[in-house]
Amino acid sequence: MSRTLMIAAALAASGAMTAADPAAAAQAKRATFGRMPDGRTVPSVTLTNGKGVSATVIALGASLQALTMPDKAGERADVQIGYDTIDGYLTKPEFFGATVGRVANRIAGGRFTFDGRVYNVPVNNGPNSLHGGTKGFDKVLWEVTEVKDGPAASVTLRYVSPDGDMGYPGTLTTYATYSLDEQNQLTIEYRASTDRATVVNISNHAxxxxxxxxxxxxxxxxxxxxxxxxxxxxxxxxxxxxxxxxVAGTVFDFRKATAIGDRVRDGRDPQIAYGRGYDHNWVIGDAVTPTQHLMARVVEPVSGRGFELWSNQPGLQFYSGNFFDGTIVGKGGHIYRMGDAIVMEPQLFPDAPNQKNFPSVRLDPGQTYRNTMVYKLFTER
Structure with missing residues (x-):
């Protein structure tokens, strides 16, 4: 049996949440989260199932604003750090729950060559471009195009990025669909098409x-x-x-379940010193696959809350919240500090436009970019 199947089998035996009633239907409820500085309304949609799980998506950045799930005692809690109101997302966004693109992660020097032409994109992370530049997909207002109840309640949002947006070629039309079913699976799917050859790498920064x-x-x-x-x-x-x-013999070996804090501050490894912790890409595969595969499994042992993350992407960027420094006041007035939350981003590899040996981020007209990620939520008893 493969390692992926072994881990999946272990989860099945671990005491996941009760199986769903096939007749049950999850629900989607529209609301308003606030307004943009120009007066435009920021819609929100909350997806709720019958198992005590709910997910709220806001149109600013097509972002996951909240996700509430029960612990092993049945106590529900929001497990997404961010803000209670629109103000924080506008003034100090920090990519909380956001859709990041056109090109997620970093591009060296904000510069790449594509089809023989040099493109410059905004530098916003030291000497590099990060998550699409100074006004990436996380900072624009998406259009809500569909909201549905059903076996899987869902919301679909759309953003059309014009040719030359943040320096990238081609008009890119992107759809983000969030869905929640009665099996406690939160699915996020990104689809994109272009009218001109371009580069695309979209992920979620929950x-x-x-x-x-x-x-x-x-x-x-x-x-x-x-x-x-x-x-x-x-x-x-x-x-x-x-x-x-x-990863063998290093602090990057997570092939067996390991507490993040056991090694996140081991500065004897210069890689940890560079990022003040984990902020690296793990090689899950060498190409996008037609089906999904296991990317990560995460469990909080006290509450029993956990998830498996599955996707069709070859890379997983794991970030351990290294740069929270107490200057952000978030939900409920809580101050966010180093290590208060983690990010798991299924994606293509960082700086792929400049790395010939990495899986390609190229998208041509007539093709569809797709990144499908599924968070299989569970509670260990």
Whole structure:
């Protein structure tokens, strides 16, 4: 049996939430989360199932604003750090729950060559471009195009990025669909098409604290499993060197469940010192696959809350919340500090437009870009 199947089988035996009633239907409820500075309304949609799970999506950044799930005692808590109102998302967004693109992660020097032409994109992370630049997909207001109840309640949002937006070629039309079913599966699917050859790498930047927002335990006690034998080390500015390096014998080996806090501050590894913790890409595969595969499993042992993350993408960017410094006041007035939440981003590899040996981020007219990620939520008893 493969490692992926072994882990999935272990989850099935671990005491996941009760199976759904086939006749049950999840619900989607529209609301308004606030207004943009120009007066435009920011819609929100809350998806709710019959098992005590709900997810709220806001149109600003097509973002996951909240996700509430029960612990092993049945106590529900929001496990997404962010803000209670629109103001924080406008003034200090930090990519909380956001859709990131056109090109998620970093592009070295904000510069790449594509089809023989040099493109410059905004530098907003040291010397590099991060998550699409100064006004990436996380900072624009998406259009809500469909809201549905049913076996899987869902909301679909659309954003049309014009040719030249943030320096990228081609008009890119992107759809983000969030759905929640009665099996406690939260699915996020991104689809994009272009009228001109371009580069695309879209992901979701949800910040997870399975202990619950504001819990003094933070996220460093979370047990993480990543079924990857290799990762891509970086330079001091978090740009991959181009190599694939074995995780064996390093602090990057999460093939067995390991608490993040056990090794996140082990500065003997220069990679940890570069990023002040984990902010690296794990090599799950070498290409986008037609079906989904296991990317990670995360459990908070005190509450029992957990998820498996599945996707069709070859890379997983794991970020351990290293740069929260107490200057952000978030939900419920809680101050966010280092290690309060983690991010797991299924995607293509960082700096792929500049790395010939990495899976391609190219998208041509007539093709459809697709990144489908499924968070299989569970509670261990």
């Amino acid at each position: 910040y997870w604290n399975l202990a619950g927002v504001g819990s003094p335990r933070g996220a460093m006690g979370h047990l993480v499993t990543i079924p990857a034998a290799r990762y891509t080390p970086t330079d001091a500015t978090s740009i991959p060197t181009g190599r694939h390096v074995s």
